[in-house]
Amino acid sequence: MAKQQDPAATPLMRQYLTAKEKHKDALLFFRLGDFYELFFEDAVIAARALELTLTSRNKGAEDEIPMAGVPYHAAATYIQRLLDQGFKVAICEQMADPSKVKGIVPREVVRVVTPAIVYDDATIDARTNLYLVAVEEGAGRFGIAALDVSTGELSACEAADRDGALGELVRLDARELLVGPGAEAVAEQFAAVRPRAVVRKQAAALEEAAAMATLDAILGAGEAGASGAPISALRAAARCLDVARECEAGQKPPVARLEVYGLDETLLLDDATQSHLELVRTMDGDTRGSLLAQIDETKTGPGARLLRRRLLSPLTHVSEIRRRHDAVELFVTQPGLRAEVRSLFGRVSDIERLAMKLAVGRASPRDLVALGRSLEALPAVAHALESCPDLSAREALGIAPGAPWLDVCADLCDELVRAIDPDAPVRASDGGVIRAGYDLALDEVRTLARDGQRLIVELETRLREEVQIPSLKLRFTRVFGWYVEVTRSHTSKAPKTWRRKQTVANAERFTCDELDELADKLAHAEDRCMARETELLNGVLRSLVAHVERLRAVAGRLAEWDVASALAEVAHRNDYARPVVDDSLRLVIEDGRHPVVERLAAAGRFVPNDVALDATAERLWLLTGPNMAGKSTLMRQVALIVILAQAGSFVPARRAEVGIVDRVLTRVGASDNLAKGDSTFMVEMKETANVLRRATRRSLVVLDEIGRGTSTYDGLSIAWAVAEHLHDVIGCRAMFATHYHELTELCTTRSGSENFSVSAREHEGTLIFLHKLQRGAASRSYGVACARLAGIPEIVLARARTLLSDLERGAPLPSGAPASLRRRDRAARPQLDLFGSGPDRAAMTPEQKTAHDIAEALRSLDTDRLTPLEALQLVATWKKQVASPA
Numbered sequence: 001m002a003k004q005q006d007p008a009a010t011p012l013m014r015q016y017l018t019a020k021e022k023h024k025d026a027l028l029f030f031r032l033g034d035f036y037e038l039f040f041e042d043a044v045i046a047a048r049a050l051e052l053t054l055t056s057r058n059k060g061a062e063d064e065i066p067m068a069g070v071p072y073h074a075a076a077t078y079i080q081r082l083l084d085q086g087f088k089v090a091i092c093e094q095m096a097d098p099s100k101v102k103g104i105v106p107r108e109v110v111r112v113v114t115p116a117i118v119y120d121d122a123t124i125d126a127r128t129n130l131y132l133v134a135v136e137e138g139a140g141r142f143g144i145a146a147l148d149v150s151t152g153e154l155s156a157c158e159a160a161d162r163d164g165a166l167g168e169l170v171r172l173d174a175r176e177l178l179v180g181p182g183a184e185a186v187a188e189q190f191a192a193v194r195p196r197a198v199v200r201k202q203a204a205a206l207e208e209a210a211a212m213a214t215l216d217a218i219l220g221a222g223e224a225g226a227s228g229a230p231i232s233a234l235r236a237a238a239r240c241l242d243v244a245r246e247c248e249a250g251q252k253p254p255v256a257r258l259e260v261y262g263l264d265e266t267l268l269l270d271d272a273t274q275s276h277l278e279l280v281r282t283m284d285g286d287t288r289g290s291l292l293a294q295i296d297e298t299k300t301g302p303g304a305r306l307l308r309r310r311l312l313s314p315l316t317h318v319s320e321i322r323r324r325h326d327a328v329e330l331f332v333t334q335p336g337l338r339a340e341v342r343s344l345f346g347r348v349s350d351i352e353r354l355a356m357k358l359a360v361g362r363a364s365p366r367d368l369v370a371l372g373r374s375l376e377a378l379p380a381v382a383h384a385l386e387s388c389p390d391l392s393a394r395e396a397l398g399i400a401p402g403a404p405w406l407d408v409c410a411d412l413c414d415e416l417v418r419a420i421d422p423d424a425p426v427r428a429s430d431g432g433v434i435r436a437g438y439d440l441a442l443d444e445v446r447t448l449a450r451d452g453q454r455l456i457v458e459l460e461t462r463l464r465e466e467v468q469i470p471s472l473k474l475r476f477t478r479v480f481g482w483y484v485e486v487t488r489s490h491t492s493k494a495p496k497t498w499r500r501k502q503t504v505a506n507a508e509r510f511t512c513d514e515l516d517e518l519a520d521k522l523a524h525a526e527d528r529c530m531a532r533e534t535e536l537l538n539g540v541l542r543s544l545v546a547h548v549e550r551l552r553a554v555a556g557r558l559a560e561w562d563v564a565s566a567l568a569e570v571a572h573r574n575d576y577a578r579p580v581v582d583d584s585l586r587l588v589i590e591d592g593r594h595p596v597v598e599r600l601a602a603a604g605r606f607v608p609n610d611v612a613l614d615a616t617a618e619r620l621w622l623l624t625g626p627n628m629a630g631k632s633t634l635m636r637q638v639a640l641i642v643i644l645a646q647a648g649s650f651v652p653a654r655r656a657e658v659g660i661v662d663r664v665l666t667r668v669g670a671s672d673n674l675a676k677g678d679s680t681f682m683v684e685m686k687e688t689a690n691v692l693r694r695a696t697r698r699s700l701v702v703l704d705e706i707g708r709g710t711s712t713y714d715g716l717s718i719a720w721a722v723a724e725h726l727h728d729v730i731g732c733r734a735m736f737a738t739h740y741h742e743l744t745e746l747c748t749t750r751s752g753s754e755n756f757s758v759s760a761r762e763h764e765g766t767l768i769f770l771h772k773l774q775r776g777a778a779s780r781s782y783g784v785a786c787a788r789l790a791g792i793p794e795i796v797l798a799r800a801r802t803l804l805s806d807l808e809r810g811a812p813l814p815s816g817a818p819a820s821l822r823r824r825d826r827a828a829r830p831q832l833d834l835f836g837s838g839p840d841r842a843a844m845t846p847e848q849k850t851a852h853d854i855a856e857a858l859r860s861l862d863t864d865r866l867t868p869l870e871a872l873q874l875v876a877t878w879k880k881q882v883a884s885p886a
């Protein structure tokens with residue numbers, strides 16, 4: 001790299017280095033005219049990250065400085081690309097118009113943007129919150145706070161231990177995590193499950209006094225203290241606000257409230273469960289195919305964000321859940337109302353984020369148009385609700401008797417519609433923001449400016465005639481102002497009174513007194529237009545800023561109704577039922593379906609099933625059945641129905657009774673973590689350990705095939721002990737799917753456990769899945785039949801069938817090793833007899849063994865499915881075996 005320039009070399013570089021000194025951890029975008037330039041190491045990093053050409057200042061000189069730049073107008077896209085890669089960007093602006101400053105233009109860092117501190121809604125996902133999260137340790141507990149600067153929401157809670165903290169960080173899906181001293185370990189775990197998140201360790205502890213000072217300064221004195229939040233949660237909230245304030249050059253972030261919540265108020269979903277159940281993302285990271293994608297019919301950004309939050313933190317309070325169900329029910333039973341409000345919501349923009357942009361002074365004229373249009377739709381929403389014939393509508397939507405349905409913000413709407421031109425440009429500096437008729441003085445100067453332009457056209461026509469140059473043109477540039485342009489061939493006709501201004505390739509540019517006078521008038525009128533417009537626009541903005549909290553409240557209410565009407569739409573389309581929610585320990589589902597799988601299955605092909613668990617009685621279901629029968633689907637659908645019910649949604653079932661669940665814990669499917677150094681078995685065991693550690697009597701536990709990844713004995717023993725512990729010690733509602741049929745015997749000694757199986761039938765060698773749940777253990781595994789479905793070659797299948805039938809009869813392994821496995825009652829469970837000792841194969845001669853094996857293979861061969869090539873291969877194999885018997 002080039003040698004670093006002496007900081008004192010030029011005033012510009014001195015200015016740059018001073019700004020950079022204060023923002024060492026950010027890439028400094030230094031405004032130079034129409035470009036943002038990056039220098040030194042920043043230039044090298046940005047050039048690599050953005051695929052820019054790396055150039056240099058003072059090229060070839062000893063003090064050459066690496067440099068890279070992006071055009072000012074396209075900066076937003078480049079900045080977003082840097083944020084996506086986890087960088088922080090400091091934006092250093094010119095603080096005065098360069099044409100009006102003598103000497104160096106003053107420059108200052110006006111803001112810092114980070115992956116989680118972005119106000120520009122054009123570059124962030126409208127349907128997801130973007131959280132800056134802080135975690136602070138205090139006496140072994142963890143305070144967690146989340147700030148979304150784009151919506152102004154700040155919330156905080158305290159987790160009792162590391163697992164609890166991790167679950168909450170994952171649920172918040174922190175984009176950026178600020179880690180206080182003592183919380184490093186939980187941050188590392190978080191980084192392992194969310195590798196895209198940016199984790200920033202904070203060197204210094206945030207003391208209580210400093211935290212309270214920040215909170216008082218931003219939220220108002222005493223506000224945070226009165227919230228009753230634990231001090232670790234307050235420290236975390238202050239940490240978020242401190243960082244947000246630093247990013248805005250000391251300006252207060254527009255946050256008015258701290259929402260404090262307890263983790264016991266929500267149904268806890270740890271990281272494994274969130275991903276196993278594919279709540280907001282599928283296992284491969286796609287949002288399509290998730291539960292959220294299935295049920296998100298919301299029309300607005302705030303509605304979509306609220307639904308996502310609710311799905312990831314369902315409630316545990318019965319009355320609050322019922323209130324949400326009431327709202328959904330209202331829109332289910334009033335289809336006309338539902339259709340009307342949903343169509344109106346389609347016209348409403350993201351009022352929540354628009355309000356925040358107003359608060360931080362970044363609302364564009366187009367934003368004001370969008371806000372005005374949104375507010376215009378509100379009276380119709382209020383009217384639709386008012387006209388609802390259902391007398392309980394008010395109560396269902398939580399509107400106090402006599403209170404208005406909605407603050408329709410008529411005053412703000414009126415001001416916006418009157419003041420802002422519906423065709424306003426994106427940038428206020430382009431002019432034309434204020435609507436004609438709003439202000440007399442502005443209309444007057446505008447007429448003047450327009451007249452000026454007419455006069456220019458008139459002058460051009462007159463000059464053309466006077467000097468007899470038909471191609472003569474009056475033109476304007478920012479640098480040269482107005483001029484007369486005459487092509488080279490006509491320059492001799494230019495009157496003596498004209499003054500030469502510039503010579504270009506094919507023309508000469510002149511000016512004359514008349515043009516100068518007119519240009520002066522014009523410039524003056526345009527300046528006055530701009531000045532008046534700016535003044536008026538600022539007035540409108542000021543009056544709106546005073547109502548930011550009001551707008552946020554309206555946005556919040558609309559979001560609730562958007563969610564309720566969307567869930568009602570889903571319930572109507574997919575035939576969902578209102579669940580009965582109470583404080584019992586029961587879970588009864590009649591004709592339950594999996595919300596996502598049922599949509600993927602051909603119409604009417606999904607088989608509904610009943611489930612009834614009760615922690616005080618039959619609480620542990622052992623589920624057996626062939627592969628592909630639908631065990632995992634069934635268990636997941638039970639968990640999803642509980643989550644949907646407690647989130648406030650109707651559920652895919654004919655009837656459901658849900659006794660409140662405090663946490664859903666799952667260990668489902670293969671989620672290898674090989675990249676993080678764990679084997680499949682280790683992942684499975686860690687997840688099982690987590691389930692056992694965290695489950696309470698009120699939890700719902702779903703375990704799929706524990707103990708697969710190790711030897712049969714170890715696996716079975718672990719599975720058995722886990723099932724016993726769930727039944728005897730924890731005593732929660734649980735479903736346990738297994739291929740260890742031995743485990744089904746647990747029911748003979750445990751009264752609270754029961755066997756269930758998902759049925760399948762073999763018909764003419766083909767396996768038919770019935771997907772129907774029935775009481776009792778499965779009689780067969782159909783593993784080989786499933787392997788055939790998967791396309792295992794017939795030659796291999798034939799061998800597998802031979803081995804299976806040998807093993808079922810208790811024969812030793814083909815190696816001749818005696819079956820050391822446990823002997824069992826073969827008549828009762830032939831399919832399980834991996835463990836029998838079998839006929840005395842050891843007593844056979846090698847020829848007898850070979851003949852036996854070939855006969856077995858022939859017997860189990862499905863000749864209808866054998867290809868000619870496989871038949872030939874088999875004959876060749878047998879011939880070889882006969883030639884040299886085993």
Ligand SMILES: Nc1ncnc2c1ncn2[C@@H]1O[C@H](COP(=O)(O)OP(=O)(O)OP(=O)(O)O)[C@@H](O)[C@H]1O
Pocket residue numbers: 597601605606607608625626627628629630631632633634771
């Ligand atoms: N109730 C149902 N009705 C219709 N199709 C179903 C039903 N349940 C499951 N299926 C279909 O069967 C497929 C296999 O289901 P699932 O993965 O739940 O089986 P499984 O018994 O857990 O299998 P394995 O033991 O191999 O893990 C699903 O992808 C789905 O398409």
